[in-house]
Amino acid sequence: MLLLQNARIASENSPVLLEGDVLIVEGKIQDIGSNLTIPESARVIDARGRILMPAMFDAHVHFRAPGFENKETITTGSEAAINGGITGVVMMPNTRPALDSATAVATVLENAKDRSRIPVYTSGCVTKNREGKELAEIEGMRELGVKMLTDDGDTTGDPAVLLRAMQYATEFGMFFASHCEVPELAGPRALNEGVMSYRLGIKGSPACAEEIIIDRDIRLARAAGAHVHIQHVSSKLGMETIRWWKSRGDVKVTAEVAPHHLLFTDEHIGDYDTNYKMNPPLRTQADCDALLEGLIEGVFDLIATDHAPHTPFEKAQDFISAPNGITGLDTALVSLYHFFVEPGKFGWDLVVKRYSAEPRRLMGLPVAAIEVGQQANCVLFDTEAETTFTKEFMKSKSQNTPFIDQTLKGRVDLVILGTEILLER
Amino acid sequence: MARKDLLDIASLHREEIEFLLDQSTSFKKLFTRSVKKIPALEGKSVLMLFYEASTRTHSSFEVAAKRLSAEVTNFNVDHSSITKGESVRETIETLQAMRTDYIVVRHSHSGLPGMIARQTTASVINAGDGAHEHPTQALLDAFTIKEKFPDPRGKKVLIIGDILHSRVARSTSTLLQKLGVEVAYLGPGSLVPKYVPASIPRFTDYEAAMAWAPDVVYLLRVQMERQDVQFFPSVREYHRVYGITNTRLAEISDRGLYIMHPGPVNRGVELCDAVMDYERSLITNQVENGISVRMAVLDWLTPGGEFPKQEAYAAQQRAGSPVTMP
Numbered sequence: 001m002l003l004l005q006n007a008r009i010a011s012e013n014s015p016v017l018l019e020g021d022v023l024i025v026e027g028k029i030q031d032i033g034s035n036l037t038i039p040e041s042a043r044v045i046d047a048r049g050r051i052l053m054p055a056m057f058d059a060h061v062h063f064r065a066p067g068f069e070n071k072e073t074i075t076t077g078s079e080a081a082i083n084g085g086i087t088g089v090v091m092m093p094n095t096r097p098a099l100d101s102a103t104a105v106a107t108v109l110e111n112a113k114d115r116s117r118i119p120v121y122t123s124g125c126v127t128k129n130r131e132g133k134e135l136a137e138i139e140g141m142r143e144l145g146v147k148m149l150t151d152d153g154d155t156t157g158d159p160a161v162l163l164r165a166m167q168y169a170t171e172f173g174m175f176f177a178s179h180c181e182v183p184e185l186a187g188p189r190a191l192n193e194g195v196m197s198y199r200l201g202i203k204g205s206p207a208c209a210e211e212i213i214i215d216r217d218i219r220l221a222r223a224a225g226a227h228v229h230i231q232h233v234s235s236k237l238g239m240e241t242i243r244w245w246k247s248r249g250d251v252k253v254t255a256e257v258a259p260h261h262l263l264f265t266d267e268h269i270g271d272y273d274t275n276y277k278m279n280p281p282l283r284t285q286a287d288c289d290a291l292l293e294g295l296i297e298g299v300f301d302l303i304a305t306d307h308a309p310h311t312p313f314e315k316a317q318d319f320i321s322a323p324n325g326i327t328g329l330d331t332a333l334v335s336l337y338h339f340f341v342e343p344g345k346f347g348w349d350l351v352v353k354r355y356s357a358e359p360r361r362l363m364g365l366p367v368a369a370i371e372v373g374q375q376a377n378c379v380l381f382d383t384e385a386e387t388t389f390t391k392e393f394m395k396s397k398s399q400n401t402p403f404i405d406q407t408l409k410g411r412v413d414l415v416i417l418g419t420e421i422l423l424e425r
Numbered sequence: 426m427a428r429k430d431l432l433d434i435a436s437l438h439r440e441e442i443e444f445l446l447d448q449s450t451s452f453k454k455l456f457t458r459s460v461k462k463i464p465a466l467e468g469k470s471v472l473m474l475f476y477e478a479s480t481r482t483h484s485s486f487e488v489a490a491k492r493l494s495a496e497v498t499n500f501n502v503d504h505s506s507i508t509k510g511e512s513v514r515e516t517i518e519t520l521q522a523m524r525t526d527y528i529v530v531r532h533s534h535s536g537l538p539g540m541i542a543r544q545t546t547a548s549v550i551n552a553g554d555g556a557h558e559h560p561t562q563a564l565l566d567a568f569t570i571k572e573k574f575p576d577p578r579g580k581k582v583l584i585i586g587d588i589l590h591s592r593v594a595r596s597t598s599t600l601l602q603k604l605g606v607e608v609a610y611l612g613p614g615s616l617v618p619k620y621v622p623a624s625i626p627r628f629t630d631y632e633a634a635m636a637w638a639p640d641v642v643y644l645l646r647v648q649m650e651r652q653d654v655q656f657f658p659s660v661r662e663y664h665r666v667y668g669i670t671n672t673r674l675a676e677i678s679d680r681g682l683y684i685m686h687p688g689p690v691n692r693g694v695e696l697c698d699a700v701m702d703y704e705r706s707l708i709t710n711q712v713e714n715g716i717s718v719r720m721a722v723l724d725w726l727t728p729g730g731e732f733p734k735q736e737a738y739a740a741q742q743r744a745g746s747p748v749t750m751p
Contacts, residue, residue: 199595200535202556272536272540319535321534
């Protein structure tokens, strides 16, 4: 039994924070109100005006297991999530072996049971070994609860293969998540084509490589009557393409944006800083501005980090050799507060809607609202405190993020899931 | 100001450039003496680390180092593993353990010489990294131009060819601009990107570029081997549209323009045979000047001292940047 006093409660429905106490009994929210009576055996925590919000859910993470446990494991990845106020994740299937069969999915889910304190979901591959050729055995994965199909890390190159997969899997109630990039245009380097690629002397990937596949995959979904979810949009015209299709209303399309694409531009790469190397690449300020506009407007249904850990050794290579990816679970919520909520660009309601409620809806899960009768699944966030993202603070096995050793406003103080306090600072 | 490394032109100050060019003049005077060797780097070691094949730049550096009495060692790069970043990192540790005084490095990965510089006490000289920079080429180009135009301010250099993949175009244009020279680019639309710096006029039409009235026409080598997807239909068409044909050479000669090329030339592509015998072709001057310029660079750099680790450098880079963003 836990009584949280003097909290300011956030919800997806209103920017106004509700002041009050929350009583949690046996993992459920039993009462919300002002000056609740303190039950005899309750533990009392004075929130002192800190924000109490539904815990986040990240629909795009790379936990690297099996195959790349030197970068991340289910344990370290899920602890990084908890550290950042996230109580559920969807793994991408680009592990080794790839999660392209019921056997592979079953192994991951079995491991997650013992090794994670939060629910870990996984997506499955569209094609065998993500090669874009033969269809993966989709229905077998569905039986184990897989809902999202994706060859993330790569685009399913052959549109005929993707169309068939969509026609096939939609009948099972599954949906498709698309990493959008024409491989022939994008090339191997995660760098935006433009002033920076000229200055650094590295072949760039033009934004049209992304725009084309966004449009292609939505058209394929429309033709197949499928639901397509566009992953980690990085370009202005990519956002506008999704906006246009959504305005037509004749295809089921959802989309996500990652914090790093809202925050950084290719200029930040500076003198070949590999912490800013990820795919899709960072683009220009105009793209950042458009993505923020799209998020506020609702073109993007959700925020997802694309948490992509790599070892310090790998990232300490030269820019061309270093792998693509940026971690995000430890830092996402604090960075959203520091750069957007605190300066008034958007409110807590947007954070809750886009990073807690909508990702759960996408996955067909119950939404974690702070309402009487709901399971306790919440985060207490201190807007007055700061977080310094030291190596010791991060729970991810990798620290390939430009936030390393930086101090931002805001701190995750408490993460509650059901009867358990997962984190207390 | 003492420098440990020469990695790029972008970070060089005008005074440093002028100092190097003056020094090059002094070194060049040695070439007419019967004994061309001086003891400036006696007892010092120079390691040649070439991950990309090179004949001219490699031997130019080697001659320059030997004329300064340095010991020159060739590090035999295992070409089978050069694309693996891991092997480069291990090589760096090996290099540091060898305690050589200078490392001359060429690599297809942009930014890699900087990485080596930050992890060794040796002075690192970038002899070309990807499509990023080739600073000694830029210095020898500027030196060659200054021999013809002692005050090059306001002179115009038209660089023709594959700008997209060219480190020479980047370094040489940056350096010339620092000396007050105007630079323009000409080439196929697929090889002269629209996002080149705004200070460099961009032409895709030969006549329009000549109307800009250049003093020097600088031809870049057409690098067929760097083209994963075709950038132009054929070398024949390239020569006809962007090359110095016999007809164009006649016009260039009438106007008294100089022609430069970093070599090696592709006859019948960038230029016709007659260009090689053209009286105002500076192509062999460039080769000759490469030696004195590289002597000046080796003589100028100061090896040793503390080097910041790669991680510390990255942290320092970030200190002022992203998280203090608007």
